[in-house]
Amino acid sequence: MTARLPRSAYMQGLRDGAPFLLVLIPFSSLFGMVAGQAGLDLAQIMGFSVLVIAGAAQFAALQMMVQHASIPLILLAALAVNLRMAMYSAALVPHLGSAPLWQRALVAYVNFDQTYAVSLAHYEANPRLSVAEKVAFFLGVATPITPAWVAMTALGAMAGAAVPDWLALDFALPITFLGLLAPMLRSLAHVAAAATSVIVALLLAGLPAGLGLLVAAACAMVAGAGVETWMEGRRP
């Protein structure tokens, strides 16, 4: 296959990714502010956002560092939060698995919640896309988000304590994730998976950060697949 990426699919990705700036701008600047207040210097804060580039895990690591956790535990917690991306990576295989290695390596770097969710929805709605179009779309979605993520982290770190408490930026993350989630609850199986995830995660909230979530996600995937299989069995 050709390594050239179709321009129209890329532009479509750009358009579909741009709205997420609205949610990533507060989220990334929040990380910059919180990390600065925790005592990290600007280079370290930027190191997190450029090299790790995973919002929820960055917050998890920061939280553990502030609580004086040991380095292995910090890594375990943050990587556990990121393990969902192994599932994203696997879910992209049927769509992007035959793309050239350098394209897959690039997609892997920008494979996060928003790019994954938007792209997979686009692939499922347009099953006749070529692999090159799928790669181009994914990179298009990532194009506005990734530099904004880095730039707004820096701005947040420099703004520091100047942001007033009443903005309640702490709740930007839950609202973003709920906004991504709600439109995905398309069937009884999806609702069953979500409900299982909530119940198990709350029951296991006492475990070290990230561990309960992993167990909850595994249970939820089995619940979703189980309900879907059962529903199909009922259909003649």
Add this chain to the structure above:
Amino acid sequence: MTMSDADIWLVIGLLAVGTYLIRFSFLGLIGSRPMPAAVLRLLRFTPVAVLPGMVAPLVLWPAATGGHPDIARLAAAAATLAAGLWRRNTLLAIAAGALTLYAGLWLLPTS
């Protein structure tokens, strides 16, 4: 923060490598080999399996209120979910949640 600069950079470096390997894992190593149908069925539920479990504790026990349930934040979460289910639109849902949050915090300033 009591960590030394070297330790902080160690955490950042290892986290960066580990996170990239997680993202690259299946996509990079498995490539175009077909995946079993059962695995694909499980994977379709990944986002709805991960996001609710991540959000639920943040909604019920927000750090900003010292882990105590907060009416404004609970209402904002409910509004986000309801708007998203109704209109199937992420940004609309987020806007509904943000508006509800600010209205709640304004009406209930002690929360």
